[in-house]
Amino acid sequence: MTTIIDIPESGLSEAERAKRAGLAQRKPYVAAKLAKVLEMEERGEISPIIRLEKSYLCNFQCTHCSAEYYMDRHLQKTIGTADERPKISLDDIRKLSREADELGLARFVITGGEPLVMRDFDEVVAAIDPEKHYIITDTNGWFLDDQRARHIKSIGVEKVQLSLDSFIEEQHDAFRNKPGSYKRVIRAIHAALDADLNLLLSTVLVKGRAKTQEFLDMCKFATDLGVGLYVSYAKPTGSCTEHPEFVIDKEDADIVRELEKEYNVFTHMTPSYGSFKGCITVKGIITVTSTFEVTPCPYIDFSLGNLRETSLSEVLGRGMRNPWLGPHRPDCLIGEDPDFIKIHTEKTAGATHLPLPWGQGFSEEDSLVGQS
């Protein structure tokens, strides 16, 4: 499970520009909303991408998965029972879609878990409403063959973000704990492109990887293929909690910033389409979990509120008022800020059900100093 962000304008190929023009023709309402994002920022409004974690079912068990602790298989193992909290329904998703549309939000990412194992994937897409929102799906690629790619395109999905965690087959399969997964990713790349889906490769950056030939080879591969490579920093949450050695330092981040000059590679911190947000918590992304909680990014297990009790507008307001989340900052809060990482680690330690509710993780009393 990964996050998603758009390709920087400088990295757009002719084919990508043509896809944008095509979107304006096919879905003018969506295209018009996307075109207003910068105007909204100018007014101090935000237009975050909504990551929707309808289900945490997954056919993989990746070393770095940030969603593992949300999964029933984890809860069964640790507390002996599945998550019994009320789960979001298709009606909840329709309500969320309407609220988001009213606020000018325009993008949904279906994530998980592995979205393509969801039996109600098509219904979820319909509930989001492809005529009102630009819909993206994450996938590990295992089930994305030609037929599936054409199908998801036909129901309104515009973009696929496909995880590839090493350009060396054995390393990818080991990291994903799934033999054969590299070959499936390569198959999925071609399936997505052949189906005229917008494609993004995503890869997790662990400490030291930015300096490797393998990473450089992947950057070249994506660039030569004409697709963007989204680089997600490993964060000390989820399964990665057991791998603090994965967490990058600034040198790793700066190497990627240099590679952006030559390759079609970017991170969530990379300026895109004239927007220089830095850390995108709330400003550029939110996650809606399977229990209708809203977290400010995929890797922060503190809720800003539950959408059954609190409006999306108020949840976003809470996020923007929060001193960790709202202000502009150039670094990744959960990936690079040791003070916040410490708070997050301490508060989530021993928690069985994530995210921590509003008031237990984040609250209106949060402060950058003197908090523990």
Add this chain to the structure above:
Amino acid sequence: MTMTVTNEERSPMTQIQDAPFLFDDHGRCVPAAEITAAVHRTVRRRFLCTQPEWDYAAIHGRISRHLPGAAAVSLEDFQRRVVAIQARLSADPRLNDAAKAVAVPFFLPALPDAVHRDIGTELDDHFLPAVHAAYRDKFPHYSFVNHHKGGLAGRLSVAPGGRHEVLLQALQQGAVVGVLLVSLSEYSVPAAIGQIAALPEDFALAGGYDLCAAMIGSPDLLMRTDGYPPLLWMSGLAGEAAKVGYHFEAYGYNLTFNRRVHLDQAAEYWASSLVILG
């Protein structure tokens, strides 16, 4: 050629009655009690500059090389006037700690009609290209990028209350020597302007020419490899619309210039700079 203007006597320090310590142990300006605009009164110091090397000859050489007309200021005069500024700071116990701030000296050539010139045009035509050239010379593997599209002509004016007009008036009289202090970390732009009223009259907010000159002389002011430096606002200047400002910002090992809305907010990543002239 030796510069002929001397400024030691200009703008003597005024006495501030109710502020025994105007700067903290790190050289940050202590927010005045009466400021109501957004400012962080306690800070954790996450976004910091690394002090550039204070090498008069190197700084003088860069500014002389890249800024048109700047060669008229001699190295000796530049150094003498900076030392005089330092002496003035040392002489006032309330200002001693200002010396603990990250600071860089700079100078600017005379600009006879500075008060009437369009600041944006000057930045576009002379100052930002000079920043670009100085950065390229100092860091040939990295880059300076001006992300602001459409030019600055007609977009910038002196922000009322920031005393930046003092610099323009001085430039009309002759070349200016100054020290730029990164002392207003975690102040909103309005709070930075408000803080000026609590400081002796020699202090002003950095705007366009002075901040550019500082970046030209010390291109590594925002270069940091072990952490993140702050974004530096040109708070002495108002943008073309309310709550809009222009700034320098690092992007990895690269330097950028850009515009953004600040909405009068404070952020721990944002800082403004003070300038003291000598």
